[in-house]
Amino acid sequence: MAFSRRNQVVTRPALERQAQYIGDPIEKLHFLRREMERGAQDVYRPWWRRLLLGALVIFSLSAILPAPVVVSDVMRPGQDFEAFPGRVQRQAAGGLGKVWIVEESHEYEVYSNGLRVDNNYAIENQRRFYQVLNRVHSMQPAQEWRSQPVGIVFHTTESNLAPFEADQNGMLKRLGRSVLNNIREKRSYNFVIDRFGRVFRVVDEADMANHAGNSVWADNEYAYVNLNNSFLAVAFEAQTEPGDGGQSINTAQVHAGRVLTQMLRSKYGIAAENCVTHAQVSVNPFNMRIGYHTDWARNFPFSELGLSNNYELPLGSLSDFGFEYDDTFLKAIGPRVWKGLELGMRRLEHAAAASGRSVADHRSLIRERYRRLYSAYKQTGALEESSNVTN
């Protein structure tokens, strides 16, 4: 057992999180007893020796390990199946051009691409700390724990809006302040773009916002469950319009969204395929349907924000965890059905065929995987979603 110098037991939050993934009680106890015993040995080892040992291990592994081979139970190598459409193959953030901070104070920050971030509503929340699931290794949690965001989820606030007219200026500002206060109180998003295109930092970037607890996304390498931890949240002050189900944001908001996305991608190396909308990632664990929230189910201005049309990306919720969609969701999407839905289903079918199971059997198997994860996350209290005026 690890004790501090004051003879106090040292807590190990990373180990706590790892243990939550182990479903079998005996395996969990075996793991914890072993690791806690190791911890006791580590604490008496000088920090520089631990650092040196870690560096040696990493160096040795990088020298001897071959390149990773795809052996997923979700998608087998060599199949005649395109993982991600060619046009949207992984777009690293490297080609963006670097965005750097030009000026900063407690109240605001100015960036080299013209972005100005207002810090007056900034607030802290729980730190990001998460594991990703390795899609090429049967969805095993990756060894390392992360604290940097890996993607962005775009939301709408679904708050009351005044007509965007000059004579409504006072009302527009009042509504903007009201929604910001509400979001701040509930720690719903990391950034909010108001009707005038002003960017407000709310939840600190290093901290998780309560924006998409029940959510799933997957890129070619990793799957992400509970995007509160792993994805930044950017909300546009906007509302889903009744009738066509689309959202509209004004030119100022589009511009702000573009420069904010550029800055975040540059700062954290976020790949374009991990910049997605809430409707793409939201799931309902109770009925195993996708699209519990449908903000930005259509008309998200991907290209104006410098991104490819990510509605074309396969949905990991369908292929990796066995979720389905229904008519309500298709209505929210509108007539231009996402190509990603079809690709997600095709992935599922390929994985089922490769495993020699029927689609139904395979789906129930991978649903069980999700339920285990969901249960583990639920126990940590990490699935919170704000249920305010916002989506």
Next chain:
Amino acid sequence: MSQTRSNQTPAIGLDIGTSRIVTAERADTGYQYRAQLNAFVSLPYSSLTESVLTKENVPYSVLAGEIVVNGTESERFADLLGVETRRPMAKGVLNPGEPESLTQIQKIVEQLIGPGKGRRLYFSVPAAPAGSEEGVSYHEASLRRILMGAGYTVRSINEGLAVVYSELESSSYTGIGVSCGGGLCNVCLAYMSVPVVSFSLAKGGDFIDASAAAATGDLTNRIKITKEDTFHFNGYFADKKLQALSVYYEDLIQSLIAAMKEAFAASRSLPKLKRPIPLVLSGGSTLPGGFRDRFEAALRASEFPIQIDQVRLADNPLEATARGALIAALSE
């Protein structure tokens, strides 16, 4: 993997309590428990007594001119003949006033699980009493000796920790396990499977029975039967025996909470827990209806030094310790 381990070396969890001896083993669909009272009765041999036992189908043995009935049947036999049972253990440890203690425990364990043949066995031992340097080494060493002699590969486990292992998997074995047995209440606060604070309180079911018997002038056995059959917490009792039981149960709860408060507040090794932790109650003394509610109410009113998010009863209060000991053995 655990299944493989358990198949290769079948393991046993053994709870040697003041009142009962319980074993737990892995079965196809979960766990299998067996239990016997940790008690016996002996009477001078007479053909009349022998014929009564035979007629009543009570297993017995004749030793050195005495008829001995041990285990669960001893209580029925004692009630039948109007005598008190003899107890191999008192206050959680081997009864210093009972010369037959080890022999009788050995016989009961043999009845329950047979010879060891190298099987791994974890048996429960109480923690040292709160605020006392007095240990349980003699008790532990004596039991270890008879179990090893029966052919088991033996390790001991703190009783409160066994409750944690049995019941608190969902919080990754972090929380407080409380076992209120016949002789003692055992408490263990564990963090991630590791015991941080453990102690015992020298009050349990026997204390309640003896105190209530003294107050009412009744036989302890009869009080015990009343307690197990009809007592529950409802605030008002017309019956004198139930009233006395209520008073001494309240004493037990208050003493237990006070001891926990003192032990946790005084401990310098407590981790800085970021979340409230669960507390689970087990043992035969927690069985009366309303015990959990009464305990929780008293705990909430006590300015407890640790935040508790839930107080609950073990799924099977009588088997939790044995199950936890088995889980410890299987996870080795």
